[in-house]
Amino acid sequence: MDLKLLKLTPRRKQLLEKMSIFSVEDLLKTYPMRYETIETIPYKDWQPSMHVCFEGLISSVCRVIRLQKNRSMTKFSVISWDEELEITIFNRPWTNQFTFGKKISLFGVYQGNNKVVVSTYNFKPLKEQVGLKPVHSLIEGLKQNDMITMVSNALEFVDQMESLVPLRLQEKYRLLNYPQALRWIHQPKTQNELNQAVRTLKYQEFLCFQCVMQASQANTKEHVHKQEKVFDGNMIQTWIQQFPYTLTSDQQTSIEAVLNDMKSSKIMFRLVQGDVGCGKTIVAMTAIYACYLSNHQAAFLVPTEILARQHYENMQKLGLETCLYVSSLPTKEKQQILTDLSNGKIKIVVGTHALFQEQVDFKDLGLVVTDEQQRFGVKQRRSLLEKGKSVDFLMMSATPIPRTYAHFIYGDLDISNIHTMPAGRKPVITKYIPSKSMASILKDILDGIQIEKRQCYVVCPSIEDNEDTNLRSVTSLIILSNLQKISRVYVKIITQN
Template structure:
């Protein structure tokens, strides 16, 4: 019996060589071929020359006025000329280059439809192809490669549709299809490949986008449901002790923090695996929330770990947590690649026997020789900087420990729905009381003198300043400010009254740590740095940041950098110095000065630059879709997510009549599920 899962090799004219060529286009079965949709269409409906614009690609219908003339010139070059008499008696000269075989199809008195580029000034056409009909047809244009031409793809799609249309069934349940006025799947596939007009093509594409997002979100919802039923550890934490710790904090938790703490604690008590993403803007107090969760796990007799992407951030977390837990039975240890062998030799047995119950570190936490006594909760900071394999390795260090992933890079709704759709999401959407909003200004490089006056005023008031550059040293390849040159210039400007420090990624870790410690202690008043300070650096006395060549950074990165100031009680300023060369860069600068809302900025960054550039292609998390664009089609994606959730939330959903086709489809295409990082 015919099935859409049949190999494309079952089609006429598809041998082993063509099977491989199709596989290179991700086409292995008939369903793949039928959903290999055109990326655009040519309007092949015959037009009146009076309606046409110069150089437009159009179809003209008429009668061949005289026999064609073939002229050869040069090696393998030729020109085929003939005149086309249109219905309104206008004569249009037509020229085909290097298609001599068309002469046999062009005869005086024969009716033809010619597709080509129209020259309005000369009232002539450069022919591209002859058409058999012009009954309002739309010509489908497919992504092709050198092994398979457009015409071959079109021929195979036509053959597959005619042979398999009787077995095409709706995957979207009827109630959802009717609610959102979607086409039947058979109609959608037909009109995607062979639309009668632009309206039909548009309606088909809308349904195709919904179906693609719906199937993707169904898989995510199934994973999420399975994860919720996965046996984990119930952590019966000591509520009285936890309240004592919260009461010891030097500040009142915000309403958003309290809400998130309750969500985490609820998950910890359940005997199911927690897989929660905690997102909050820079300075919103995620680390304190994580500390409460970790202490809850510790009061339940288990261990907790916090994994950070850099040694500077790991050391800072370890120091801050040691202060927070100074009066509580928590033994905090730091484990990174820089941990000396002698210290490591002492520390590893203490982790293995449970003497150390809170371990902070980097990738070193998941090395094979690190064994935990009883790991209950793993917190991953700036989680988008870790790959899926590293997160999985951390989970395998215990009996399915609960996972709390944190990010200060606010995740736009697009990413939350796709990359993190299988996780429960908690959001801290307010800043702690007393935090001053950060003023952001954009100046051009010729206004730098006024900026330096502001720097001196801040330093005179006892504050400190960051100066950020995109490069470490001078480069012949790009004309951008570099840290070493700016460092020397600022030394000449400010010393000996104020000390200037330099920090960049090529320094050894001990050197970087020493410089950061000196800056925190106000031994340096100005710190010139690269983006090594982007994450986690916390100096409340720093109230001013200057970012040179700011137009070379993305919005998310600029927002992270800006978050290094405004961490104390004083008002802070971020100065963007940029001479943008294009409208995109200008828009980034004006967006930065108009809002400090990280969620607004992250969505805008996604729209302006695309997901691969925001977080890096491999870690962007946004899967590749055939027809849908998760940024431009966010509304369709959101509706599809809700529709998928409504299906999976039903009891025994896969065995209900309305869901049988899609359940069977997901089973047969399980190997195609997108792997997300």
């Protein structure tokens, strides 16, 4: 169904298209990333910094304070909970909306001393709004209320969308029909409705996925054979012996499994997983060296240019004649690399997403290795595999995937696990702190920095506060600036949009 049915403004239509939403179906399949529970909390229980919602009567004349860079601050008072509350709303300079005696519903953060900074407001009865409110992942320029309105309009056409789950399976597993599931995923009145919608949509998605996987595997079995790669195992062992360290038993086992895959007539589809620092990369480089000895080309795909350059330098140190292909290279140099890849002069290339481009052609691609495989989509990996014929595929991941889950997601996937760390490596310790504050771990951080002379970095999901989300931002971490003042710890904030 065309988006024209929703009678969108050109601006909203353009914003949706930037989110890859081109139809009513696409919009309805863009599910909320989370839900906020809207509930009224009695005024006597309010605490500073608490998110509150309330209904009240405007009890003063609205005034607008103009700030720099076309920003503004609107102030007025409301009577609610038998208290007079001072309201501040940023960048809503529409005084005609906030007339004396008008009933209004407000959502914001309580500042203490009867002051509230409001992020959103409307003039609907609050009792009609309490419950679960969807929160979408949006691009700049699109607000949550805009998205909710467009989804609400799209739901008028939801009955025209057919379920892909047969009726017998719906009845057997007590699933909702597809239109009802879409209604409840976007406009749940209770947690139970949301749970039922999620359960139904998950089942349909995995059913479709499994049907595609089985069809793909059935097709692959007909073309599963490849030409075995021929290489000298003694040369590989001699090459490994030059390393200034001894491989762990898990590394040796993984290398043996990879080389056996490459020598067989079956296309390799293997995942090597293990903690950071366990030595997965040397397994990949051994596979690349074997591919080189078999006179085939190999591509090492990584998610960032920094990592690409790091692997490139390490492979050069190991004697592997490697080429680096990233988007920041000069145009003339990239053109020469493309020529050398297509004529087979370059045997090994390390690169980023630039390797996905259509103009990148290989003469005889025999192996693709991906580092941090979860950072690449299925289409991206497939586009690179299709640049060769019966290409072996080796993935690496530091994110553990249970064997049964991996088989479900990837199908006929072989897995190599590296559990043991190389000699001298410190163990990786991962801890989960169930708190929104750093206060509980602050002492450990200070001890590590001041006593053990170590460094610490904190990763935030956003740079600045956003009224549409509750994500912790860099600018909200006041505790970091206090560290510098109180403990004389040097703090540097680095941001990248």
